[in-house]
Every structure is written in structure tokens, then in C-alpha cells.
Amino acid sequence: MSDRSLLSRLLASVFACLLFLPAQVRAETELRLAVWDGDESLRVLSQVVDEFEAAHPGIKVRLENVDYRYFFQRLLSQIAGNSAPDVTMLDPQNMQMFAKRKTLLPLDPLIGETPSLRLDDYYQPMVEVFRLDGSLYVLPRDIAPIGLIYYNKRLFKEAGLPLPDGNWTWDFEPRPELGIGCFTYCMKALTKVGANGKIERWGFAPSWTGAFTDTVAFSQGARYVDKPAHFDRLNFTDPRVVKSFEFVADLANKRHWMPSQTELSSVVQATAVDLFISQKVAMYQCGIWDVPRVRKSLQPGSPEFFDWDITIAPGYKDPKTGVVTRAAPTGGSGYGILASTRYPKEAWLLTQWMAGEPGMRAMAKAGIAQPAIRRLAQGEDWIPGPNTPIEQRYPANAIATDRATEYVVFPPTAEYWTEVSGLAFSKTEPIYLGTSTASAALGEGQRIATARLKTILKEDKLPPFDWRIGAVSGILILLATVGWVYYPDLRTKRTAVQRQENRASIGFLAPWIIGTLLFTVGPMVYSFLMSFSKWDIIQPAEFRGFGNYQEAVFQDPRFWNSVKVTFVYTVVSVPLGMIFALALALLLNTKVKGMPVYRTFFYLPALASAVASSLIWRKIFQPEGGLLNTVLFGSDSSQDFFGLKMILGVNGAPPNWIGSETLALPSLIIMSLWGVGGGMVILLAGLQAIPEFYYEAATLDGAGPWHKFRAVTLPLVSPSLFFTLITGVIGSFQVFTQAFVMTQGGPNDSTRFYMLHLYDQSFGSLRMGYASALAWLLFVVIFAVTKFQWSLNKHVYYEGAS
Amino acid sequence: MNKRNAVLHNLGRAAITILLALGCLAFVLPVYTSLMMSLKTPAELATTAAWSWPKQPSFANYSEVLSNPNVSFIRLFGNTALISTLATLGTAISASLVAYAFAKVNFTGRDRLFIVMLSSMMLPAIVTMIPTYVLFKELRWVNTILPLTVPAFFGGGAFNIFLLRQFFMGIPKELDEAAKIEGAGHWTIYSRVVMPLSGSALATVCVFCFIYHWRDFMGPLIYLNDPNTQTLELGLATYNSLRAEQWHLLMAGSIMVMIPLIVIFFVGQRYFVKGISMTGLK
Secondary structure, three states: OHHHHHHHHHHHHHHHHHHHOOOOOOOOEEEEEEEOOOHHHHHHHHHHHHHHHHHOOOEEEEEEEOOHHHHHHHHHHHHHOOOOOOEEEEOHHHHHHHHHOOOEOOOHHHHHOOOOOOHHHEOHHHHHHOEEOOEEOEEEEEEEEOOEEEEEHHHHHHOOOOOOOOOOEEOOOOOHHHHHHEHHHHHHHHOEEOOOOOEEEEEEEEOOHHHHHHHHHHHOOOOOEOOOOOOOOEOOOOHHHHHHHHHHHHHHHOOOOOOOHHHHOOOOOOOHHHHHHOOOEEEEEEOHHHHHHHHHHOOOOOOOOOOEEEEEOOEEEOOOOOOEEOOEEEEEEEEEEEOOOOOHHHHHHHHHHHHOHHHHHHHHHOOOOOEOEHHHHHOOOOOOOOOOOHHHOOOOOOOHHHHHHHHEEOOOOOOOHHHHHHHHHHHHHHHHHOOOOHHHHHHHHHHHHHHHHHHHHOOOOOOEOOHHHHHHHHHHHHHHHHHHHHHHHOOOOOOHHHHHHHHHHHHHHHHHHHHHHHHHHHHHHHHHHHOOEEOOOOOOOEEOOOHHHHHHHHHOOOHHHHHHHHHHHHHHHHHHHHHHHHHHHHHHHOOOOOHHHHHHHHHHHHHOOHHHHHHHHHHHHOOOOOHHHHHHHOOOOOOOOOOHHHHHOOOOOOOOOOOOOOOHHHHHHHHHHOOOHHHHHHHHHHHHOOOHHHHHHHHHOOOOHHHHHHHHHHHHHHHHHHHHHHHHHHHHHOOOHHHHHHOOOOOOOOOOOHHHHHHHHHHHOOOHHHHHHHHHHHHHHHHHHHHHHHHHHHHOOOOOOO | OHHHHHHHHHHHHHHHHHHHHHHHHHHHHHHHHHHHHHOOOHHHHHHOOOOOOOOOOOOHHHHHHHHOOOOOHHHHHHHHHHHHHHHHHHHHHHHHHHHHHHHHOOOOOHHHHHHHHHHHHOOOOHHHHHHHHHHHHHOOOOOOOHHHHHHHHOOOOHHHHHHHHHHHHOOOHHHHHHHHHOOOOHHHHHHHHHHHHOHHHHHHHHHHHHHHHHHOOHHHHHHOOOHHHOOHHHHHHOOEEOOEEOHHHHHHHHHHHHHHHHHHHHHHHHHHHOOOHHHHHO
16 A cells, blocks of 8 residues: 555656746747758857847847758647747748748838848849748848859869859750860760779769759750749640750760769768769769868868869750750748747847848858848858958859859749659659650659649638537547447446456556546547648648548549558568567577677667668668678679579669669668567567476477477467567558658659658648548558457467466 | 587587677677768768778767757757656556556456557557647647656556556466465555566666657657757757758767667666566466
């Protein structure tokens, strides 16, 4: 009895302490500023914020930084919970999304009251892209065209080429007569082929192959959609687009002047900058944001150093007319004020400061972002002068960034662009891999994306979600669940013992029952109700009936594929993982020396940070010089010790594991085996619990090792095996992180797991109602599978079972 | 005959050792690679193979991470340790209670209720994130460690309950029946019989739970937005910004974040081994 009271007192006191923690009082105005900057710009920003606080006594600013990948998930949660920051960083596409839903404050009245701020000072395209229906919602901070070429001066000299001045052009054929004026010719001239025919250096590499294709297509005047803000037609089959894809794929796969998708091996991470630094490419295309990284790696005086600079990307010269047209796909960001702020005046002061001279001067100095205020981007903070410290003198030709802004092309801002373009572009990956022609792949992409676009544009008038019906259904669901648990036993006679057991169970189950009622049931029922609605997180939900479920099963072009991918992953990885874990546990259960060390080693991958290991796995799977290929095929990948090349369907070239449509999913499955440490520990604990005398008895009966394993080990470890099976299946149906950080679902949706699709729908496309329907479909499947597996419980041997 | 057996035995042992060593090599490789990368300069990282030995191993990246004023490693370390410890404590207490009921108390509808309990693992957390956030916001818990610790005191999660239940089921019923005959109630059996016999299971759950909370990203991401209250995983993400990854710092940071976990696992595993040795009573 004393244990019980001690325990409850302990729980009560812990809970009581925690309840009083959050009470805090603040005297000054505290503004919250949300940004998605990395470490380097964060250092600059916090300095700027300190200066703002010094200049504005009484205002404190809290800088809330989180990476772009997770930024909107957090911001949307905060908006839904009515605890949004006061000022937030936004890019054009997301600004449209929030402004349309009236979560942002229009800035024009504030600008009207602030004579010192002149919008004419800013790059005009950047201002225009932040308008919706004529009102400005975001004050531009930086402009970021991907229209820059970083080049290695030393290699230009070696190739006997003069340095580029940015007036170069390209067309589909190299023009040696133009010399430095022809970009394609330069690519060719800078490419170095070794004696054995192997490429030792490429002329050019794009940071993202897709961004280079965009540049090529846009500079011919092609655009993917008809109206950027609200398009209803796609132009992926425009002959200029088709030709651009063909051209870029040929540059890599046929002409070998630029690394192919395989060689770049960059599904997510751009490695072009690394190739540039190690002088394996002579030029590469990127935006200005790579400068800090290049500067850091190429410090003057260091052995790695070589002279480098930037210039603008070439324009397209029409071979017939001789007319040159240019384009630079562009991004950029700015600061907007949330309509929910309690301090609009102070928030405006902060916005002006951050996006204005004080903030952007510092950003420019650090070389991080090209200021949207044109004067600053032309001034000495951005352009190196005679007084600039040596390490900031690169790139000398920083003024190229100003010229690049004349050719900006922003991506479409309609919020369905992400989903629609994602569908189309996933089909174009085989073009770069050389497994499909441009016209076939783009035709397919156009078809699927257009069908999806039609569904999205079909705006149904939906009634608002009726919360009274919602509440009633919620209660009914709960009653049904309780009924399912207790109804089958309702008729059985309650003996005194049974009643006693029931009473005792309540005490033990209390924490779980309270926790479930408090924290779990509400959100679960809520998401269930939302699965029948159209809900974008910000605006009130509308009732859609079974529309979401119907859309998933019959219309969503990615639904069945993601089901298939997830199913294959589960069916292969769970049994494989269990066999692996059991084998390891059996090995470690022998009396070997240094067992604790071994065990820790086998558990290490499960301890490592997911992000860090994803990078390392990319390096392991890298086709050229990757560890796996080196082990399997030798360092020049010419060997084939195990006859694997045939099995993997690759001839000659080393397999491109995560970059290939057929091998990406197997690669992720192989990778998952490194996570068996958890299962191993559980099974090992089960094995260790088997009393020695069972084995002794079996030996006396003359049993061999196999028989002992079957008759003693397997039954006694079956509770642990059962546990790893059930939790393994539940977990792998919801597999997400690996694909999210490593492949983003590619290539060609071959690793688009169900959860990845669900995530994109929820926080990416703001279709939380639809995502909820997807989640509940998954729930039903997992529940059914678990219920089925539960029938195996009969065969599980519990020593303590009655 | 005996001699042959001994040879076979030794051969077997050698085979096991070789298998283990090879396996270890493969499993250590990712962490070894991060370690190598963390000892290199950015330029060397860009120009050499990831797993090569650094020309001049340097701890400069480590000191840079430790001295970064915007991502105060020491403070984040403290926050993470507090959250993980409290959550582990809560889980150990509450999950063992709940698991005991599911394993040893024979109440009406037990197995179906257990499936209901498990079903909380089956719904993707993404779709309950917003309502859960709103709930914690209404409780005024956002920006405190409460959303990350208090729920652990109320059940501790289906995974842990299930794991403990499996272990408890393995405790021979003769033991609790003997206690019952002596007039003991369930509370006494729980505290005097089951808990003392479950050291290994509890250690396993505690270590898993600690590691889980130490490495949790989504929870702190949503609930902690004041930089001073954040955790190490969130801090690490600063070095992994989409267009400005700083691999050298990220690797150094992730090695440091891992070290406490290695220590805890290494120490904790001694208790994994001490299985339910009392089963020998039979």
C-alpha cells in the first residue's frame, strides 16, 4: 500500500510543478521574427537584430530560425493555434498562399506613412512578385537569380580561352568561330578527356540539372504555364521545352561535356560546388548563395586556392535571326507582417529595418544575399572595392548579379504549381537518365499533370462543415469503440474474482486512460472528421462528404503508386530486418569476448543523426567512387567479382543506386538494415532470458543445434519476435524520413512512399482534409493487418500465460 | 572424438568472431565517416573522399560548434537532457503500470482494449499535429517542455507499453500465484514480484525512450520556438540549411550529440543481459 501512495504522490507533485512553470510575465514589447536562414546568415541576422533593439529601446526581438524544409509546417501550426510570429520571412509562392487567406497585413498603408521608404529603391520585379491584387504584402529582402556561372580562371587560361565577359550566347551547336562568345563551345573546350577515354574534367555542371533546363527553355521564350498566378494550361509539350530537355540530356549523356544526372548523383544535394572546388568542372551554374561556401573552401593562400569569378549565364542566340534572348530562373525572399500581430507599428519598424538598409547592408557585406535594394546591390558593400578585405574580394565581378536581375523569371505562384509540376517533372527524370526520350516523357508528364490540374480547378461549392453533426459523430465513434471492446463479453457472468480483476485494472490503466482522453482522443477524432472535409488549416473547413476518399482511390494519380511502393518496402524490409536482427542477436548471444563493445557498434547507426547519416549514405551509394561500388566492382568499376552487374541490369557502367528508378527502392531497403540495432537489442534481451537448463535438458535428450533452436530458442524468443513483427510492420507502413531526406520520392516516384505523398498533400499543398483521409485509409489497412497478425498470438509461447 | 569436437568448437568460434568483426566494420562505417568528415576543413571535405583519413586532423569544427553564440550547444544540451530524463522517468513509471494491467490483470475485454491501445501508433502523426498543437496552445504549454514530457507520464506510448507487456507475459505465473496465495494484491505483485524481475526490460525501455527523446525532431520543432528552450537536434539543423549546408560543422555537432547516447547505451546494456534469470525457479 505504501508503494501506491508514494507513487501517486510522486506523480501528483511532478504534475503540479510542471503546471506552474509556464507562467511568465514580460514588461516590454516582444516581437517574434521567423526566418529560415542557415548558420551563417543567422549570425548576421542576430547582429542586425541586436542593433535594432539598441536603436529601439522597449522593443525586444526573438529570432526564431528553422530550416526551409520545416518552416511552413511550423508556421501553419502556429497560425492554426493563433500563436503566429509577428514578422515572418516569405518567398513569392508562399506569400501568395498566405495573402490569399488574409493572414498577412497589406503593407501599402504603412508605406504611405513612411516617407523615408521608397519602393522605387527596390528591384521592381521583386516588388511586383510580392503583390496580390495590387496590394504589397511582403517587403523584399533579397533577389536570387540562378543565372550565374561560377568559373575557374586557371582552367580557362589552360584551355587558351579568354575570360568570359557575360556576353556569351548558346545555341544547340557549338560555334568555334565565336570562341569565348559561344557557351557550348567553351563547355567543349574546357572538357578534358584522359588517355583511357575517361572524362577527367567536365566543362560545365549545373547545380540542379532542372534549373539549367529551365534556363535553356526560358531563354528561348518558353514558359511552363500560361498565367503564373492562376494558370489553367500547361506547356510541357511546347517544342522549345522538348528541345531543351533533349539538349541538356545530350550534353551529359552523348557529348559528355557536363556530368550526367548519374555522375552528379544529386537527387537532393547539389554536388556541383564540390566538383568546382576540386577542379573537376571548370564552370558551374548557381545563384549567389554559394559564394560563402566557395570562399571558405578556396581561401587565398591555401593549397586548394585558385582564381575564380562569376559571370552571367549565356543568352540564347536564334541561329536564323541572330537575336539574343536571356532568362534567369529566380527566387528571393522578403519579410511580411502577420495580420494577427498585436504590435503592427513595431512589426513594421522591424520589417523596414531587416529588409531595409541596416539589415541588408550587413547581409551584403557577408556575401550571403543580394539585397533587393538596388542601390545596395550596386554599392561597395556588395561589389568588392580596393578597401575590401582579401577574403571578401571573391567574386570580383559581383556586379554580374545586378545584370542578372534584368532577366528574372519567377516560378509560377499559384499554390497548385508544386503538386502539378511535381507530377510532370517526376516523369522527366528518365530523360536525364537516358532511359526515355524527351517528347515521350514530357507528353506523359503533360497528360498526367493536366488531368490533375483539371481536378484541382474544378471548384466545387461546398457547404461549411457542420460542427454539431461533427460532435455527434465524434461521440458515436467513441461509443462504438467502447462497444467493440466490451460488447462481446457483456453476456459472460461476472464472478467475484472477475469483478476484482476489473477493479484492479482501472488503477493500473489510469495513467493511460487519462492520457488518452486528454491528449490522444481529441486530435484523432478531429482528424477523422476532417477527412470528410476540405480544410486548408487556415480557413474554416468545408464539408466534402466522401469526396476525399473517392479522390484518393479513383482520381489521385500518385495514390496507387505510393501504395505499391510502401507495400513492396514493407513486405521486403520487415522480414529481412527481422532475420537480420535475429541472426545478429544469436551471434551476440554466444559467449564471445567484448560483447558489450560489439553490441554498441551494431547499435551505432541507430544512434546517429538522421541528416548526417543520409549524407553519408548518399556518398556510399554514389555511382562514381562510392564505397559500395568500389567494394563490389573495384575502384575503376571495371571488375565484376560477384557477377552482380548482370543481376542488377547494368552493363559496363557502375550501378547508380539511389539515382536509378529500379535500384532506388532496394537501396533504401538495404539502408534500413543498418537500423536493425533496435530489434537486435530486444531479441537479445529475449534470448538472454532463456534459462540455461532448457538447453541442458535438450542436450540430454540428444537434440542437435537445429533442434535446440526449433524447440527451445524459437518458442522462448517468440514474444520478442512477435513484438518486432507487429511494431516493424506498423513502422514500415509509415516509413518517411529516409525518402524525405534522401530521394524526395524520386526518381520517377519510385520511392514515393505513402507517407511522403501524405506529407506533401498536408503541409505542401495545404490539403489537410485530403491528407486526413489518406491517413485514415492507412490506419484502416494497418489496423486490419495488425488484427490479422494478432491471430499469430496463439502460436506465441508466453511462459507466464495461464 | 573429443579432440575433433574441440577443433569444431574452435572453428565455430573463429567463424563467429570473423562474422562479428565484418559486421561491425559495416555497421561502424557510417559513424566512422562522419567522424572523419568532422575532422576536416571545408576545402578538404570538398576535395577528398568522405571516409579518407584527414591530412591534419583538427578539432576546429568542434570548437566552432561549441562556441557558436546563436546555437548555444551547452544550453541546448541541458534542455535536451532535461526533456529526455523527464520523459524517460515518466515512461518507465506509467508504461510499466499499464503494461502490468495488460499482462497480468485478467480484466474484461483486455485483448481488444490492447488493440485499441496499439491503434494509437497506426495513425500518422502529421494529421493530428495541428489539433494537438492547438490543444497544447490552449493549455498554454507551447514554448515549454510540457508537451514533450507530460504525455510520457500518461501511458508512455504504445510501443513501450507493448514491449513491457511482452516481457511481463514471460514471467512465470507460478510466481504471482504464489504471491496471491499469500494474500498479495496486484499492487504488491507489481511492486514486489514483477518490477524486481524486470530490470532488463525496464533498462531496455529506458534506454530506447531516452534515445528517442534525445533525437526527437518534430516535437521540439513544433512546440519550442524560443531558441533558448530548444534541443540539440534542432540546433544541428541550423548547419543543414537547404542552400547552405555546413557539413563540417554538422558532422562535428552530430558526433557530439551522439556521444552521450553511446555512453548511455554502453552503460545501460549491462542491465539488458541480466534477464529474467529467476525463471529458473520452475
